[in-house]
Amino acid sequence: xxxxxxxxxxxxxxxxxxxxxxxxxxxxxxxxxxxxxxxxxxxxxxxxxxxxxxxxxxxxxxxxxxxxxxxxxxxxxxxxxxxxxxxxxxxxxxxxxxxxxxxxxxxxxxxxxxxxxxxxxxxxxxxxxxxxxxxxxxxxxxxxxxxxxxxxxxxxxxxxxxxxxxxxxxxxxxxxxxxxxxxxxxxxxxxxxxxxxxxxxxxxxxxxxxxxxxxxxxxxxxxxxxxxxxxxxxxxxxxxxxxxxxxxxxxxxxxxxxxxxxxxxxxxxxxxxxxxxxxxxxxxxxxxxxxxxxxxxxxxxxxxxxxxxxxxxx
Amino acid sequence: xxxxxxxxxxxxxxxxxxxxxxxxxxxxxxxxxxxxxxxxxxxxxxxxxxxxxxxxxxxxxxxxxxxxxxxxxxxxxxxxxxxxxxxxxxxxxxxxxxxxxxxxxxxxxxxxxxxxxxxxxxxxxxxxxxxxxxxxxxxxxxxxxxxxxxxxxxxxxxxxxxxxxxxxxxxxxxxxxxxxxxxxxxxxxxxxxxxxxxxxxxxxxxxxxxxxxxxxxxxxxxxxxxxxxxxxxxxxxxxxxxxxxxxxxxxxxxxxxxxxxxxxxxxxxxxxxxxxxxxxxxxxxxxxxxxxxxxxxxxxx
Numbered sequence: 166x167x168x169x170x171x172x173x174x175x176x177x178x179x180x181x182x183x184x185x186x187x188x189x190x191x192x193x194x195x196x197x198x199x200x201x202x203x204x205x206x207x208x209x210x211x212x213x214x215x216x217x218x219x220x221x222x223x224x225x226x227x228x229x230x231x232x233x234x235x236x237x238x239x240x241x242x243x244x245x246x247x248x249x250x251x252x253x254x255x256x257x258x259x260x261x262x263x264x265x266x267x268x269x270x271x272x273x274x275x276x277x278x279x280x281x282x283x284x285x286x287x288x289x290x291x292x293x294x295x296x297x298x299x300x301x302x303x304x305x306x307x308x309x310x311x312x313x314x315x316x317x318x319x320x321x322x323x324x325x326x327x328x329x330x331x332x333x334x335x336x337x338x339x340x341x342x343x344x345x346x347x348x349x350x351x352x353x354x355x356x357x358x359x360x361x362x363x364x365x366x367x368x369x370x371x372x373x374x375x376x377x378x379x380x381x382x383x384x385x386x387x388x389x390x391x392x393x394x395x396x397x398x399x400x401x402x403x404x405x406x407x408x409x410x411x412x413x414x415x416x417x418x419x420x421x422x423x424x425x426x427x428x429x430x431x432x433x434x435x436x437x438x439x440x441x442x443x444x445x446x447x448x449x450x451x452x453x454x455x456x457x458x459x460x461x462x463x464x465x466x467x468x469x470x471x472x473x474x475x476x477x478x479x
Numbered sequence: 480x481x482x483x484x485x486x487x488x489x490x491x492x493x494x495x496x497x498x499x500x501x502x503x504x505x506x507x508x509x510x511x512x513x514x515x516x517x518x519x520x521x522x523x524x525x526x527x528x529x530x531x532x533x534x535x536x537x538x539x540x541x542x543x544x545x546x547x548x549x550x551x552x553x554x555x556x557x558x559x560x561x562x563x564x565x566x567x568x569x570x571x572x573x574x575x576x577x578x579x580x581x582x583x584x585x586x587x588x589x590x591x592x593x594x595x596x597x598x599x600x601x602x603x604x605x606x607x608x609x610x611x612x613x614x615x616x617x618x619x620x621x622x623x624x625x626x627x628x629x630x631x632x633x634x635x636x637x638x639x640x641x642x643x644x645x646x647x648x649x650x651x652x653x654x655x656x657x658x659x660x661x662x663x664x665x666x667x668x669x670x671x672x673x674x675x676x677x678x679x680x681x682x683x684x685x686x687x688x689x690x691x692x693x694x695x696x697x698x699x700x701x702x703x704x705x706x707x708x709x710x711x712x713x714x715x716x717x718x719x720x721x722x723x724x725x726x727x728x729x730x731x732x733x734x735x736x737x738x739x740x741x742x743x744x745x746x747x748x749x750x751x752x753x754x755x756x757x758x759x760x761x762x763x764x765x766x767x768x769x770x771x772x773x774x775x776x777x778x779x780x
Contacts, residue, residue, distance in 0.1 A: 166564040171623040173484050173563045177556075178621040186552070190600035191545055193589040208513045208583075215505065248491060251575055252562045255555045258578070259617070262552035267600070277551050277582025280558065280575035285508070288572065291493045302490035316483035318559055323483075 173319075180322045184263035191267050199379045200271035203372050207278040210372075212365050214289035223296055223358040228436060230298075235429035236438040237297035238305070242426060244290035245304060245313045246343070246413060250283030253335060256321035264328060275376055282373075286366045293362055293439075308422035312411050327392060329384050330399035336377025337460070338403050342413055342453045344370040346441065349449045355437030363439055378460065385464040397466045400457070409473060414450060416443045417475060451479050486563060493568050499678045500569035503671045507576040512664055514587035523657040525595050528737055533596050535733030536658075538726070539741045540592035541599040546642075546712060547588055549616070550581030554634060556620035560627065573675055580668040587661055594657075595739070603724045615706075619698070628683060628691050629698035632767075635676025636758055637702040642712060643669045644754045645742050654738030662740060677761070684765045692766045699762070703755070703772055715744050716751070718775060744776070752780040 195201040225233060258276035261269050294300040304310040321331050347370055351363040385396060411418030415426045433440035441449070458468045472478050495501035525533055558574045560566075592598035616634050619625045646666045653659040687695075710717025714728045731741035742750070751774075759769045772780050 167487070169484075169487050170563045170565075173486060174560065174621055174623040176484055177559060177563075178618075178623075181556075181617065181621055188545075188548070188552070189602070191548060192600055193544065193586070193593075193598060205515070208511075208515070211511050213508045215508070244493060245489075245491060248488075251571060252559055255558045255575075255578065258551065258555055259559075273551055274582050274586060277555075278579045280555075281579040284572050284575040287493065300493060302492050304489060310489050311485075314486060314488045316485065318562070319483040 176319060177322060180319070180324065181259075181263065183324045186263050187267060189267055193270050195271060196268065197271045197379070197383055200275055200376065200383075203376050203379070204271065204275040204278065206372055207275065207282065207369075210368060212285070214285050214292055214362075214365075217365065218289065218292075218358060218361045220292065220296060220358065223356075225296065228438070232432055232436045232438070233297045235432035236436070236440075237294045237299055238301060238426060238429040239433045239438070239440050240290050240294040240297060241301035242304070242309075242313075242415075244287055244294065244300065247283060247287045247290055249313075249315065249317055251280050251287070253317035253321055254279040254283060256318035257331065257335070260321050260328060260331070263322075272376075272380060279373065282369045286369065289362050289366060293358065296358075297438075305425060306418075306422040308419050309411070309415075309426065312407075312418060315407055315412065326399060327388075327395050329381060329388060329392065330396045332377050332380055333385075333396045333461070333466075334399040334403035336374065337381060338400050338453075338457050339408065339412070340370065340374050340377055341457060342408060342450065344374050345449045345453045345456075346413060346446065349441040349445050350439050353434060353437065353441050353445060354439050356439070359437070359439035381460075381464070385466065390465075393464065393466050397461070397468060400461065400466075400468055404454070404468070405471070408450075409476075414446050416446065447476060450476065454479050487565065495569050496567045497569040497678070497682060500567075500573055500675060503675055503678075504569065504573040504576060507573065507580065507668075507671060510667060512583070514583055514590050514661075517664065518587065518590075518660050519657050520590075520594060523594055523655065528739070532733060532737035532739065534726070535730040536737065536739035536741070537592050537595050537597060538599060538730035539734040539739070540588050540595065542602075542714075542727075542730070543588040543740075544585055544592060544598065547581055547585035551578070551585055553615075553617040554578075554581070554620070556617040557627075557630065557634075560620050564627070566627075570679065577672055577675070580672070584665050584668065587665070591658065591661055591740075603727055604722045625698065626691055626694040628680060628687065629694035631676045631680055632695040632762070633698035633702035635673055636680065636762070637699050638706060638711075639669060639673050639676070640758060641707060641751065641754045643673055644750050644757075645712070645746070648750050649735060649740075649742050649746055652735055652738060653740055655740075658738070658740045680765070687765055689766075695762065695765070695767050696769060699758070699767075699769060700772075707751075708772070708774055713742060713747060716747060716774070716776070748777060751777055755780050 254276055258273060261273050261276060291300050304313060317335060320326055344367060347363055347367040351360060351367060354360045354363060409417055415423055415430055430440045434442050461468055470478055555578045561571045561574060589598050619630050643666060646662055650659060650662045653662055708716055708718050713731055714723045715731060717723060732743045735741035735743050774780060
């Protein structure tokens with residue numbers, strides 16, 4: 166297709182060749198009942214963005230054009246942040262198959278559902294942005310385009326990064342923050358369409374986060390000191406180089422790259438269309454870091470406090 | 480993460496550009512099912528069958544489980560390729576659902592084997608592992624020298640198409656209500672998977688180069704000769720089936736005759752030649768010329 170995509174494919178090819186998949190005996194019986202239950206819930210709690218959100222009841226005339234313009238940008242940004250979930254979870258599924266071979270079916274079945282759930286979230290964000298005036302396919306600033314384009318799928322397939330480290334960084338930290346932000350947006354939204362969408366997506370995200378912590382609770386205690394240190398490093402790297410660079414929060418982007426999105430988020434939050442204020446997001450991020458730090462500490466994984474100009478000590 | 484390569488992600492288009500494929504994504508969302516609750520398991524009644532029939536059916540559904548697992552562990556790699564190559568959003572959306580559906584088929588096939596008396600986690604003799612282990616799609620998906628068109632043609636229009644032809648031709652023989660319902664549900668999903676492949680290739684065909692055509696010819700030929708004729712789907716077809724036990728080779732026939740799923744050799748003698756004839760004619764307008772295949776049991780097809 167292009168030189169870039171060829172190079173990327175060769176990268177995946179090289180990663181894949183470093184694994185030796187041992188497929189048999191192929192076990193399907195439940196090994197981890199909690200993970201299998203999450204898979205069962207994924208099957209039972211399915212929903213359809215097209216039909217399970219009452220789009221027709223959205224009254225766009227109730228919002229002045231600048232508010233609609235702001236909200237369509239916010240929901241476009243949310244689509245850019247959702248899209249990576251298709252690839253990173255597919256890569257994680259392949260990683261489990263390559264690495265655990267015949268075992269780990271609970272996680273594999275759960276992950277076989279996850280990309281479709283992410284695709285539904287993506288479609289929901291896209292549909293709402295379209296209803297608000299149109300989905301925007303390009304971030305308004307190059308820095309945001311770079312920050313929101315992270316090679317998570319490559320990380321998930323990297324044999325030098327343990328499964329535990331990848332799940333801790335992607336699921337334990339990033340998914341947890343994403344869930345907490347969605348819950349904050351839901352708490353502060355008044356528009357019924359926005360609330361419906363946020364509630365449905367948050368329900369799935371709750372399951373995704375539980376998956377990560379359940380899996381980590383099962384596997385991290387079996388790691389040696391080096392393995393646990395690797396988990397800590399991956400989470401720290403995700404925090405410093407991705408989260409604090411503005412992957413989920415516009416106010417963490419470089420100052421010159423924040424507008425017009427920051428103003429759009431403020432206006433969207435003010436009108437209850439599915440966003441939080443900067444102060445609310447800061448509280449969510451601080452609480453999330455405390456939550457993640459506490460959980461990891463239970464297994465002897467340290468996430469040291471850090472000082473950040475926007476966040477203070479967290 | 481600085482050592483990794485960066486995708487060219489933007490503009491991130493999400494609007495449908497292939498309405499037929501988008502419609503498959505829409506249908507997939509409305510036709511979801513749950514193997515645990517949507518199959519009348521209470522009508523399975525394994526106690527009504529002989530020990531030989533139950534053993535054959537357990538082998539058949541275990542084998543199906545191993546085959547479906549390939550769609551969890553291998554073909555999802557195609558979605559990563561779609562993302563890297565910025566393929567149309569329709570492809571990316573649909574393929575997420577395909578992975579989910581294949582996971583469901585694997586679980587359903589495993590449950591069937593379990594409830595018939597017990598799932599077998601591996602073939603009786605290890606050598607048959609190579610036959611049922613992999614169709615090589617993950618490797619192909621990550622290989623930039625293998626065209627996407629070739630992978631679609633071999634995986635979807637060949638491997639999945641023959642599977643569905645066999646299901647269609649034999650679902651009426653499944654007299655057991657639970658088995659029949661399971662076959663119908665899998666069939667309903669797989670029809671969409673196949674439609675996806677053909678729709679994409681039909682849409683891309685006007686841009687095929689001679690290299691693309693050769694790639695398709697090579698990939699489909701290999702899938703038929705090295706995978707289908709190696710017993711990936713049905714051991715009776717395995718050209719070098721020496722490592723499979725007689726019990727395994729005969730399992731499909733015994734299960735089929737008991738109404739518990741599977742095909743008989745007579746079915747295969749009819750289905751496989753018709754399938755090859757069909758895809759040969761279907762691909763011919765693209766300039767693809769599939770060779771004649773020699774098979775010790777089927778003859779020249």
